[in-house]
Each structure stands twice: as C-alpha cells, then as structure tokens.
Amino acid sequence: MKNRGLCLLLSMVLTCCALTEGCGKKVIVANAPAGVDAVAVANWYKATGAFANVADLLQQGEKALRTANSSGLLPDGTLYQNFLRGFGKMAQAQKSAAEYLKTVPQTYGQSAQVRISAYAKDILGVVQDLSNNGVLGIKDANTQRLVSQTISEINSAITFVLSFTIAASVELVPNHQYYFAAYAELREVYVV
C-alpha cells in the first residue's frame, strides 16, 4: 500500500513535470497590449497546455480500453461501458472548457477561472468515480495499471490547472496539498 502511494506520488510529480514547458517555471508574458493583465494571459497559456495534454491522455486511455476489450482482457459489459462513458464525459467537459478558454485569452480573470474550475471539477468527479469504483474491477494487471496511470495523469493535469485558479485554490483536497508540497521541494532535475 505504501509503495502504491509512493508510485502514485511519483507518477503525479513526473506527469506535472512533463505537462508543459511552463509547468514548473514562472511564465512571464511580454509585450501584452495596454489594459491586458499579463499574469492572466500567462495562466491562460499554462491552462491551454494542460488541457491539450489531457486531451492526449483521454485518447490514450480510450484506445487502451478498446484494445483491452478487443483482446478479451476487458470483456463486454457494465464495467467496460462505465469506463467508456467516463472517458467520454471527461472529453465532453474538456471540450466545453477548451471552447470557453478560446474566448478569454485576454480576460482570464476570476470570473473566467470560476467557469473553468467548474469544468475541471466535473472532470475530477469522473476521475474520482472511476478510481473508486472501476479500476480495481479490471482483472488484467497490465490494463489496470495502464488505465490507473492514465487516470492519475489526468488528475494531475487538471489539478495543475486548478492550482493557479483563484476560485478553486482553497478547495483542493489534502492529497493535492501533499503533492504540491512535494513538487515544490523537487529540485532542479528529474529522470526521464
């Protein structure tokens, strides 16, 4: 159990490192037009990178599910259908978030962040549901590991977006606090 927790933490840390080039760095937007908040643009820019990454993760996970099904490792039935619905719902929520983000590159202030945090929480709700009620039902160990890792990485990417979303910053759960505390202590290098 302890090892599993450590692996999860490590996965989250490495994922966040790999998410976007701006992930662990302070992003400064230069030469913003007059009246445009450069910090808001920087946060918007980082959010777009995270959402692009989540889209790739969703596709990776959805393909893994279908591959497992076609090879008999995740048979037809309720569990398979629940995972399909979960990944589909996350893609729908993320598409809505991405379409909204496209309209606010210059105005990613608090009201926009409230709306994005709502989409993010929808995605995290699915992540939590699949984590709590689905992953352990996958009998094939490799498929379970792959799906679990994908879900964990989606969780990290969305949590990253929430980490600089003003409206959500006080609502992150304790595990995420630990994750960010650990990440903040990570110094200079990682192994890829």
Place this chain on the structure above:
Amino acid sequence: MSSSGNQPPAASHNGTAAGLLNALANVNGEVALALQVGSLVLPLVKGVIKEVRSLTGTETIEYTIAVSTGEANLDHAIKVDDDVVADVNSELVRQGVAPLPATS
C-alpha cells in the same frame, strides 16, 4: 493551500550540483531522483539520465506567441476530444447501449 505547485520557490541553483548533473547527462550517468524535505533527501527512483531540465527559472514569452500557441493547444484539444467522444459513442452503440447525450 499553497499555490506553489506551479511556481516552486526559487531553488538554490548550486553551480556544482548543476554542473555535475549536466556532466552525468552527457555520459548517460545514473542518478537518484529524490525529494528534499527540509534537510532530508528521500530517494525515490534511480535511473539513467536522458535529460536534465531545470524546473525553476522563468520562461518569457511574447504575448502574440502565447496567444497563438494557446489557441493551437485548444484547437488540438477540441479535435481530440471530438474524436474520443465519437469513438466512445460508436463503441457504446456496438455494445447495445445508448450513446452519451450531446452537450450544449
């Protein structure tokens, strides 16, 4: 909740350590990935270094580049999301159950 996750505090850019790590990277050396908690260093994993990047520092990006890159990110996300939903619905129908309801 600290928001330090996306902006870690300024790391002590130890020139000796950075130089050593770069040297290791150049010769595919092995290093332990560790978390430093206070004065304690907790090793997490060992592996061959393929890349060394600084997690700290500052990235400066022109406003026009930030916006165009962000829009490209979002276009990519929207397209991939559409593909995922289409694949999921196709598979749900094949399973004999209802596809996902459309969102507004």
